[in-house]
Amino acid sequence: MTARNLRINPTRLWDMHMEMAKIGPGIAGGNNRQTLTDDDKLGRDLFKRWCEEAGMTVSIDTMGNMFARRPGKNDSLPPVMTGSHLDTQPTGGRFDGIFGVLAALEAVRTMNDLGIETEHPIEVVNWTNEEGSRFPPPMVGSGVFSGTFKQADAYAIEDVDGATLGGELERIGYKGDVACAQRPVKAFFECHIEQGPMLENEGKSIGVVTGVQAMRWYKGRVLGEARHAGTTPPQNRKDALTAASKLFIEIDAIMRRRGDEGRCTVGLAQAFPGSPNVCPDRVEFTIDMRNPTTDELNAMDRELRAAAEQLYTETGCGFELEESWFSEPTVFAQECVDAIRNGAESHGHGWREIMSGAGHDAVHMNRVAPTAMIFIPCTDGISHNEAEYASPEHIAAGADTLLAAMLEFANVQE
Ligand SMILES: [Zn+2]
Numbered sequence: 001m002t003a004r005n006l007r008i009n010p011t012r013l014w015d016m017h018m019e020m021a022k023i024g025p026g027i028a029g030g031n032n033r034q035t036l037t038d039d040d041k042l043g044r045d046l047f048k049r050w051c052e053e054a055g056m057t058v059s060i061d062t063m064g065n066m067f068a069r070r071p072g073k074n075d076s077l078p079p080v081m082t083g084s085h086l087d088t089q090p091t092g093g094r095f096d097g098i099f100g101v102l103a104a105l106e107a108v109r110t111m112n113d114l115g116i117e118t119e120h121p122i123e124v125v126n127w128t129n130e131e132g133s134r135f136p137p138p139m140v141g142s143g144v145f146s147g148t149f150k151q152a153d154a155y156a157i158e159d160v161d162g163a164t165l166g167g168e169l170e171r172i173g174y175k176g177d178v179a180c181a182q183r184p185v186k187a188f189f190e191c192h193i194e195q196g197p198m199l200e201n202e203g204k205s206i207g208v209v210t211g212v213q214a215m216r217w218y219k220g221r222v223l224g225e226a227r228h229a230g231t232t233p234p235q236n237r238k239d240a241l242t243a244a245s246k247l248f249i250e251i252d253a254i255m256r257r258r259g260d261e262g263r264c265t266v267g268l269a270q271a272f273p274g275s276p277n278v279c280p281d282r283v284e285f286t287i288d289m290r291n292p293t294t295d296e297l298n299a300m301d302r303e304l305r306a307a308a309e310q311l312y313t314e315t316g317c318g319f320e321l322e323e324s325w326f327s328e329p330t331v332f333a334q335e336c337v338d339a340i341r342n343g344a345e346s347h348g349h350g351w352r353e354i355m356s357g358a359g360h361d362a363v364h365m366n367r368v369a370p371t372a373m374i375f376i377p378c379t380d381g382i383s384h385n386e387a388e389y390a391s392p393e394h395i396a397a398g399a400d401t402l403l404a405a406m407l408e409f410a411n412v413q414e
Pocket of ligand 1: 097
């Protein structure tokens, strides 16, 4: 039999999204279901019930990651794993993360409907604290699973009220007894909304995600001289804010020279002493730079430093740039990328390859097993916003593609 163009049940998948969205509603049609809150517990309970109704066995690890397992014919083989996260931002949408978990569950329900057996077991996962809004940093559950983070450090993270991640896991009853640690996984797939506008702009239904961009963060300072705003003529000024503004325009130009391939953001800037009638003597700011390759990211770094040199000569203000974080690009496994592309093609869905601009649990899982992601469009590229929307048709297209890719790895019985 060919497993390639089986269709999931689109109505059932959409209805699950709408059911889940009732838990932890936001104030503007989205969701506020932050990790390890009472509402997160209710969302987890509902997911667990659905999985058990689909004949799966749910286990919880010591980080609260939930694994729903459908046995394989040879149950000692490593599982094909798929999923994402049910937690949301404080003003989050109904699809970010949720789509990846529910598409995985729907794929299993479809396999049940069609009586499909696989050699490898299938596991549907809900990772704890992907968002990181309540307990920063993000992607902690998959981070501990992959060995990137230490569990003790994760347990100690506090929210703004001083509650710890470990304490809250226990309070909502989701600190499980299975050790949270790497184990053999045949392949990992994650469905997610794009959270950007590229698929929608091109009218494509499926993003075949080949990896995640390299990223570098900086803390920057511009140093000038505080002077009286009314008495200091232009030639006597070393205005740090004017100098910083020139640099910010250069930073934007570094991005635009790279078309679609680069990202530069000054997300935070503050001038000191911060008085209306004093030329600022100091500006502190952040830079977030991203590119698909480390080489290009390094080239962007050189252009940034050259621009700062040039502006020092022009303005007399000092520029300091301190790298505060670097993250290597993630390159997903070619065999998983191929399986996703084949799945999209066999269903006749328009697709394009795409690099993710955002981090995902799949980045950590890429260290454990061959991994890749499936993106679908979301309206206007809006995400981390209650207005976030993905259409039932695109959700179904993503889940169909996921099912095809999973079955390619799980060895369907003829
Ligand atoms: Zn997400």
